[in-house]
Amino acid sequence: MNKMKKAFTTPTSLDRELEPSPVMKESVTAVEKIVGYSFKNKRLLEEALTHPSVPGSASYQRLEVLGDSVLNHAVTNYFFCMADRRKFNQDQITKLRSANAGNLKLARVAVRLGLYPYLRRYNTPVLDDKVKEFIEAVINGEDETGLVHKVLADIVESVAAAIYVDLKFDLDKLWMIFKPLLEPIYTLEDLRGRPMAILHDFCLKNGRRLEIKLKPRDETENISIAGVYVDDVLVGSGSSKGNSNARQNAAKEAVHKLSQSMVVNDGSFEGIPAGNDRSFRIEEAIQMLHVLCVKKRLLKRPDYKEENVLGPPHERKYLYSVKVVTSDGSLQSVKGDEKSRKKCAMNSAAYKMFLALQEYDNMINTIKFYRMTNRKEADRMINTKEADCKIKTKESDSMLGNIASLLYTLGAKAYRVIISLLYF
Incomplete structure (x- = not known):
């Protein structure tokens, strides 16, 4: 019976007893x-x-x-x-x-x-x-x-x-x-309790830039304030008497906020928009945005546009935008990040649009919730024409105050959507 030869052997130059220099x-x-x-x-x-x-x-x-x-x-x-x-x-x-x-x-x-x-x-x-x-x-x-x-x-x-x-x-x-x-x-239990490591791994995996900045110490309150920035966007802040705890508190808030738009399993982000029943990478965003639009029965496909070409010929950077007309007829438009390839730039725009559409759905669901839980109040507003673009808040009327605050936060476009839902 032939003896099987080893596939890997130590190189002769390394398989020797040698003293260091x-x-x-x-x-x-x-x-x-x-x-x-x-x-x-x-x-x-x-x-x-x-x-x-x-x-x-x-x-x-x-x-x-x-x-x-x-x-x-x-x-x-x-x-x-x-x-x-x-x-x-x-x-x-x-x-x-x-x-x-x-x-x-x-x-x-x-x-x-x-x-x-x-x-x-x-x-x-x-x-x-x-x-x-x-x-x-x-x-x-x-x-x-x-x-x-x-x-x-x-x-x-x-x-x-x-x-x-x-x-x-x-x-x-x-x-x-x-x-x-x-x-x-x-262990898995350790990972669930390490928000700083979760953020670091998430940004490393997805090519994001993570910064944790300390603001000037508030001597009056004797506290340190920290902010977590992902690609220069503030995603969480925290405070404490010590710098380290302030950073940890900011990281916890950032993990919580990011988890609203990204799936979190066992303490680490997967890079998946929340509410989606199938995970995907940014490289698959064009396809998944198309699937989402079909699922929502939108009549028009996503419209991609090359916004800019930057840099010298050997270091080209492409910037793309994408537009989607939602089921209520409103136009959603976002720009992606600069990428070295056209398809990557389109995927970046598609990924951001995917998140934007989910945020839009969340807004609509919030509006519907307000309408269902406060139907009587909404009907009274319509009957008395108080909803005719001139909502006046009163300290004694908490419902009107809540709706006015919501309108102010969401802006004019969302205001028109809310009014149409309240009327129809």
């Missing part, structure tokens, strides 16, 4: 103690601890690519093997993998293990300052979202890859060594 000997020895593993080929760890800024030396870049895949594989295996007992589904395993092997988590691991001082680098004062800012934020329990941390995650991935290769690509042995370093391993 004199300049890296102390760093290699220190990191071996930190991770609890003694390398046979110590040059592997030396490479994992060398930044690309060092001239004439192999950097961690190749190992980082391998380490990224290996850690994702190991974490996936860990939760997959629990699937029969815990019944994790596909989305849950994906979220758990992202939470436990994502860049932000690995960067925190690098801070906790103290790996950055052992990274060999050359003339990187700007990087050092930015990494220091991230490290201080982690140590002080402050929000580190948006701070530079990729290089810290790269170190952890490179060290993991170095161990993996030194173990002759034995994933089980790697996980036995590395799992304690990744503690705590986040």
Whole structure:
């Protein structure tokens, strides 16, 4: 019987017992103690601890690519093997993998293990300052979202890859060594309670820009006020006596508000407009907007228009708009984001229109609710002609005050819709 040959073998150049170079000997020895593993080929760890800024030396870049895949594989295996007992589904395993092997988590691991001082680098004062800012934020329990941390995650991935290769690509042995370093391993319950991480993962996955800004401290009230901005749009604010808690409160409000227009499952956004019974990506927005219009029996198809072409020929940016005539005859028009491809720009516009139509439906449903629950009051308004564009609020008439406030908030177009519904 022929013995099956191994498909993957360690390259001869790596499968040797080698000592590190004199300049890296102390760093290699220190990191071996930190991770609890003694390398046979110590040059592997030396490479994992060398930044690309060092001239004439192999950097961690190749190992980082391998380490990224290996850690994702190991974490996936860990939760997959629990699937029969815990019944994790596909989305849950994906979220758990992202939470436990994502860049932000690995960067925190690098801070906790103290790996950055052992990274060999050359003339990187700007990087050092930015990494220091991230490290201080982690140590002080402050929000580190948006701070530079990729290089810290790269170190952890490179060290993991170095161990993996030194173990002759034995994933089980790697996980036995590395799992304690990744503690705590986040569970689904942990994810539900981490609004800051939820926002960060959502924006990273959907290509959104996330900023959390602190406003000047209100010395009178002795509180800090924070705002969460997604693509420069304020989506949540919060306050507290401390900066960290103010950020957390703002993140909680942002998660709550975004969940009104995006489906949330097990603590992470899926990028799906609320109320839709089928998930889709922005890349599928044109098709799904068409399906929605058919479902609503709209007579006209969405009308796309190229609004602008920006940039030089080699860096073109396209901006598209889309118009939809709703069932009541009103015209809805939105512009998408600038994209490098026409179809992507059209999908961006379609996606925003999908959300706009849902917001419009919510407005109509709210109006109908007001009419049904306050039919007598609405009829009295019609009979006395108080609804003839001259609604006057009185402190003693809370219903009229509510409707007037609603009209003021929704604007003139919504006002006409409300009046027509009240009359007919």
